[in-house]
Amino acid sequence: MLKKVDGKYWMVYHAYPEEGYEAGPAEMGLAWSTDEELREWHRLERPVLSWKDGADWERGGLYKACLIEHEGMYYLFYNAKNADRSWREQTGVAVSEDLLHWRRYESNPILPVVPESWQSTFVSDPCVVKDGDRWLLFYFGYDGSHSQEGIAVSDNLLDWKRSEEPILRHGAPGELDEIHAHKPSVVRRNDVLYHFYCAVRPVRPDDRTLGGEFRAIAVATSSRID
Known part of the structure; x- marks a missing residue:
């Protein structure tokens, strides 16, 4: 707050x-x-x-x-x-x-x-x-x-x-968080927990990024949302 x-x-x-x-x-x-x-x-x-x-x-x-x-x-x-x-x-x-x-x-x-x-x-x-x-x-x-x-x-x-x-594991090969699922920020809204984190996978030829990793912000939720 x-x-x-x-x-x-x-x-x-x-x-x-x-x-x-x-x-x-x-x-x-x-x-x-x-x-x-x-x-x-x-x-x-x-x-x-x-x-x-x-x-x-x-x-x-x-x-x-x-x-x-x-x-x-x-x-x-x-x-x-x-x-x-x-x-x-x-x-x-x-x-x-x-x-x-x-x-x-x-x-x-x-x-x-x-x-x-x-x-x-x-x-x-x-x-x-x-x-x-x-x-x-x-x-x-x-x-x-x-x-x-x-x-x-x-x-x-x-x-x-x-x-x-772990409560949130890294992903399988090819998934957005294949290498890392880390750096949490967790909030609650309408009885749902939103677990935001940094997802990391290997870089692909069409990625616009520096280095050998592609990074993005992802979210996992405590229940299904539409």
Whole structure:
């Protein structure tokens, strides 16, 4: 839900120190707006969360923030990598009472990688939503070959229990998500869950894209829609 804090709308983002795609270790920033059309934003001068004072598992940079407010406390979920090359990505959380001063949860990462599994290399891109009295965390796992979507459940936003198997698997050869089904964003409308994700397949001769992959936004739903 979009809401104001101290008369301002707030946005969390991550940014890189160098030019190029994901160039250098990223840090988390905040921006605020009083514009009801949400077009004019003002950034804070300094990052609110940085790899520089992080643990070893996040020294390669921070990614994909998900900001949640619950009972006066703010929870900033993020994934981070441990190095610049051949890295692992895992998911952690930091908490704050004022949006400006953050402290990392002492049991980070809350979702570590699981050796010899479909989430052995990355556990990334947290998307947290509420379902009744429970919290759900959608994420993707990567094993070095394919990315697939997973889910974890919590009662307190800090301790999470994961499903052992993916809830959204990569597709068969020739399908839109043959290589990856990953990077979740989940919303509910009219009692239907819409699970948006990035689908990846090998590039084909008639594709207008760079590199060896074709990427598109896809959706999976909890029930059939016409």
